[in-house]
Amino acid sequence: MNKKNSLIKRDQQHVWHPYSAPQAAPLFGVHRAHGVRLQLTDGRELIDGMSSWWSAIHGYRNPHIEKAVREQLERMPHVMFGGLTHEPAVSLCERLAKISPDGLERVFLSDSGSVAVEVAIKMAFQYWIARGEPKRNRLLTIRGGYHGDTFGTMAVCDPVNGMHEFFQDILTQHFFAPRPESRFGEQCTDQQFSAFTSALEAAQESLAAVILEPIVQGAGGMWFYSADFLRRVHALCREKNILLIFDEVATGFGRTGKMFAAQHAGIAPDILCVGKSLTGGTLTLAATLCTNEVTSTIASVEPGALMHGPTFMGNPLACAAAHASLDLLARATWQDEVAHIESALQAGLEPCKSIPGVKEVRVLGAIGVVELERPVDMNQVQPAFVDEGVWIRPFGRLVYTMPPFITKREDVDQICTAIKNVLRKHHPNS
Numbered sequence: 001m002n003k004k005n006s007l008i009k010r011d012q013q014h015v016w017h018p019y020s021a022p023q024a025a026p027l028f029g030v031h032r033a034h035g036v037r038l039q040l041t042d043g044r045e046l047i048d049g050m051s052s053w054w055s056a057i058h059g060y061r062n063p064h065i066e067k068a069v070r071e072q073l074e075r076m077p078h079v080m081f082g083g084l085t086h087e088p089a090v091s092l093c094e095r096l097a098k099i100s101p102d103g104l105e106r107v108f109l110s111d112s113g114s115v116a117v118e119v120a121i122k123m124a125f126q127y128w129i130a131r132g133e134p135k136r137n138r139l140l141t142i143r144g145g146y147h148g149d150t151f152g153t154m155a156v157c158d159p160v161n162g163m164h165e166f167f168q169d170i171l172t173q174h175f176f177a178p179r180p181e182s183r184f185g186e187q188c189t190d191q192q193f194s195a196f197t198s199a200l201e202a203a204q205e206s207l208a209a210v211i212l213e214p215i216v217q218g219a220g221g222m223w224f225y226s227a228d229f230l231r232r233v234h235a236l237c238r239e240k241n242i243l244l245i246f247d248e249v250a251t252g253f254g255r256t257g258k259m260f261a262a263q264h265a266g267i268a269p270d271i272l273c274v275g276k277s278l279t280g281g282t283l284t285l286a287a288t289l290c291t292n293e294v295t296s297t298i299a300s301v302e303p304g305a306l307m308h309g310p311t312f313m314g315n316p317l318a319c320a321a322a323h324a325s326l327d328l329l330a331r332a333t334w335q336d337e338v339a340h341i342e343s344a345l346q347a348g349l350e351p352c353k354s355i356p357g358v359k360e361v362r363v364l365g366a367i368g369v370v371e372l373e374r375p376v377d378m379n380q381v382q383p384a385f386v387d388e389g390v391w392i393r394p395f396g397r398l399v400y401t402m403p404p405f406i407t408k409r410e411d412v413d414q415i416c417t418a419i420k421n422v423l424r425k426h427h428p429n430s
Ligand SMILES: Cc1ncc(COP(=O)(O)O)c(C=O)c1O
Pocket: 112, 113, 114, 115, 117, 146, 147, 148, 149, 213, 218, 219, 247, 248, 249, 250, 251, 275, 276
C-alpha cells in the first residue's frame, strides 16, 4: 500500500473532519506547505486558493513568523494567564488596541474565532447585568451570518442556511433582520433600511447588542453589503443605546482591502472579534476587544470580572506569531497585493458569468465568489480542482477563493482558470 493510501485509510478509521461523515471522502493527504503551495503526499503541488480558511494571509512558512515562534519557543511555549502575564501578550494587546478602530482599548485573548464571539456575547450580557437591566439578554443580527460552531454562536448564525438548522430547537432564540439588500458600493435607502429598523424596534426592550459581520458575510453566504447600511446600524444602535458587536474573525487584517472591514464605513463598534489571520494562520489565536465603557461597567459591580478564562489564553507562541504577522502587515505592501488580487480576480472570474448554472460573480478585496443556482457535487468537484492544480473548497452553491496576499498574478490566474474549467465540466445544471 502506498504512503498516500495508508494515510487516508488510517484517517478514515479514527479521524473526524469538519462537517464531514466519519469516513470523509474525497480526502487528500498534505505533506508540506510553502509560500502559496501545498504539497500533497502523492507529490502533487497545489496553489492554495483558500488560505486555510482565510487565515494564511502571508502564505505558509513565512521566515519572519517562523523565527518569532522559534525564538519564543526557546523562552516559554506556554504559561497560564491567570495571575501571570508576559511580554508577548501585553505588547500584542497594546498593538491590537492601537491598530483597531477607535475606542477599543481592552483586549481579551482566546484561542478560536468561535470563543472570541462567545466572549463578545458574554461581555454584552454582563454589561447589561451590571447596568441593572438583566432582561436585556437577546441579540439582533441579520440573516445570512456565520459566527462559529459553539452553542452561543450557533444561535446567531443564519437559522436556515447557517449549517446549524439541525439544532434550532435547543438554541437560544435571538432576533433576525433580513440580509441587507444594498450591495457593497451602493447607498442604503430609507426603504431598504426599514426592515432592520423595524426588527430592532420590535425587540428593543430585550436587546443587549446587535452582532454583525461587517461588509462581508462569510460562511453564511459570501455576501458583500453596503457600508452605508453599516453606518445606519451604527447610528441606530447609538440612538437606541444598544451595544454593537462586529465579528471580524474572517474580515480582519486586510482581506477586504482595509485593515478592518468596519473601516469601509468609518465606524467603530463597542466590541470587536478577531481571529483566523491574526497569527498569519500559523497558530490558533483570537481576541475580543471592547471599549473602556464596556470594561468599566462590567467591572463596576460584583463579581467585577469578565467570567471567562480559557486554559491556553494568551499562549506566548501564538502571540509571537501574531506580532510577526502584524510586522508584515505594518510594511503596508499588503494593500497593493490585495488590490492586485482584486483586479486579477475580477478579470479572471468574469467569464464565469456566461457559464450555465452561474447565478452571480462577485469580488471584493482578495475574495472572489462564484454563486451557483444549485449546490456543487463535492465528490466530483473537489478532485477536479486538485487535477487542475489548485486547492479550492466550495460549499453548497458557493465556489470561492481567498488566496494568500502574496499570491502572484499567474497563480491567481490559474485559480480562476481552474474555477472556470471545473464549472464548465461539472456545473450543477449539467
Ligand atoms: C465571521 C466568523 N466568525 C467566527 C468564526 C469562527 O471561528 P473559528 O472557526 O476559529 O472558531 C468564523 C469561522 O469561519 C467566521 O468566519
